[in-house]
Amino acid sequence: MNDCRTVSIVNWKGGVGKTTITHHLGTGLQVLDEGQRLEHLGQEEAPRVLFVDNDAQCNLTISCLGSERFEKMLGKGLKTMRELYGIFLEEDEPVVNVDDFILEGAVRKSASQSFERVDLLPAHPDLVYTDMDFAVYNRPNFKETMTGTPMYKFKVLERILKRVRDRYDFIFVDCPPSMHYLTQNAVYASDYYIIPILADWLSAYGVHSIVAKVDELNRWFELAGNGQYRSTELVGIVPNNVKEYNQEPIQSQAGIIEKLKERYGDGVFYNYLTNGDGVPRASSMACPVYTLSGSGGSATKQSVLMLRILCEFLDRTAER
Numbered sequence: 001m002n003d004c005r006t007v008s009i010v011n012w013k014g015g016v017g018k019t020t021i022t023h024h025l026g027t028g029l030q031v032l033d034e035g036q037r038l039e040h041l042g043q044e045e046a047p048r049v050l051f052v053d054n055d056a057q058c059n060l061t062i063s064c065l066g067s068e069r070f071e072k073m074l075g076k077g078l079k080t081m082r083e084l085y086g087i088f089l090e091e092d093e094p095v096v097n098v099d100d101f102i103l104e105g106a107v108r109k110s111a112s113q114s115f116e117r118v119d120l121l122p123a124h125p126d127l128v129y130t131d132m133d134f135a136v137y138n139r140p141n142f143k144e145t146m147t148g149t150p151m152y153k154f155k156v157l158e159r160i161l162k163r164v165r166d167r168y169d170f171i172f173v174d175c176p177p178s179m180h181y182l183t184q185n186a187v188y189a190s191d192y193y194i195i196p197i198l199a200d201w202l203s204a205y206g207v208h209s210i211v212a213k214v215d216e217l218n219r220w221f222e223l224a225g226n227g228q229y230r231s232t233e234l235v236g237i238v239p240n241n242v243k244e245y246n247q248e249p250i251q252s253q254a255g256i257i258e259k260l261k262e263r264y265g266d267g268v269f270y271n272y273l274t275n276g277d278g279v280p281r282a283s284s285m286a287c288p289v290y291t292l293s294g295s296g297g298s299a300t301k302q303s304v305l306m307l308r309i310l311c312e313f314l315d316r317t318a319e320r
């Protein structure tokens with residue numbers, strides 16, 4: 001056991017900010033100044049980060065590499081999570097080097113710079129078939145099951161990450177908008193999960209079923225794990241796309257955040273991310289909003305808020 005924090009970003013709704021939050025937590029760790037790192041992380045040095053793009057939409061991969069570079073790499077046979085899942089689903093100890101799939105220091109900071117200490121396990125559009133592959137694949141004579149499903153189907157990502165975990169301080173897994181095998185594998189492999197939501201009624205309503213599903217998975221994994229499995233803890237719910245009036249969430253959204261706090265208490269992040277043009281502008285340039293901080297519009301504000309969310313995340317996961 002090392003002290004790498006593995007964190008999944010989960011919501012079965014799409015467009016709530018999973019990829020945005022994932023991208024900004026990992027890169028934000030490089031952007032914090034030494035004082036902030038000392039306060040919230042206990043070290044001045046920038047931590048080593050691995051991004052896992054666990055979604056066939058490849059949005060995290062594209063945010064990190066830029067679409068042109070990604071497409072070029074795909075054309076040249078880029079090794080991705082799609083292939084890794086296939087290999088590790090079929091065999092417990094495959095003779096494959098996971099390092100060969102990791103893009104080191106490839107995550108863009110700007111047009112000319114990348115983050116030295118952020119690596120990426122990229123996705124592939126065909127990852128969309130992986131859930132189905134998991135469903136139909138069966139090893140003969142496999143005994144250990146969880147409600148009828150062989151346990152090995154939930155441990156594939158964990159077995160992949162186990163091979164590289166000791167090199168990282170943080171692993172962030174960006175999940176697809178579903179709760180099927182890919183997300184279940186992410187939950188199994190993680191210490192923590194974060195739920196980004198839009199501060200609207202339907203988004204808030206959906207939180208309960210996500211928490212209930214992860215609770216249920218935790219119970220099953222514990223039962224099957226003979227004391228080896230450690231529950232995946234909710235770090236918190238992060239409200240995104242919040243609109244402000246006088247530096248406060250507009251009334252309707254303030255009401256929704258309040259309701260969430262009544263139900264989940266500390267389970268709701270104190271900090272939120274506002275809606276603004278900084279994030280989409282940065283996203284179209286394949287860099288985090290921090291790079292555009294100071295450039296006008298809402299980039300500066302969104303950078304500050306995102307770093308506050310990051311510090312809150314660090315404080316919330318400091319002890320375990």
Ligand SMILES: Nc1ncnc2c1ncn2[C@@H]1O[C@H](COP(=O)(O)OP(=O)(O)O)[C@@H](O)[C@H]1O
Nearest residue numbers: 014015016017018019020241274275276280283
């Ligand atoms: N706070 C925000 N302000 C403005 N646009 C945002 C914000 N958060 C996310 N977006 C944009 O909304 C879209 C969906 O966000 P994304 O992170 O891809 O969601 P998900 O991964 O949950 O599907 C993206 O185009 C992203 O750039």
Ligand SMILES: [Mg+2]
Nearest residue numbers: 018019055059
């Ligand atoms: Mg996404």
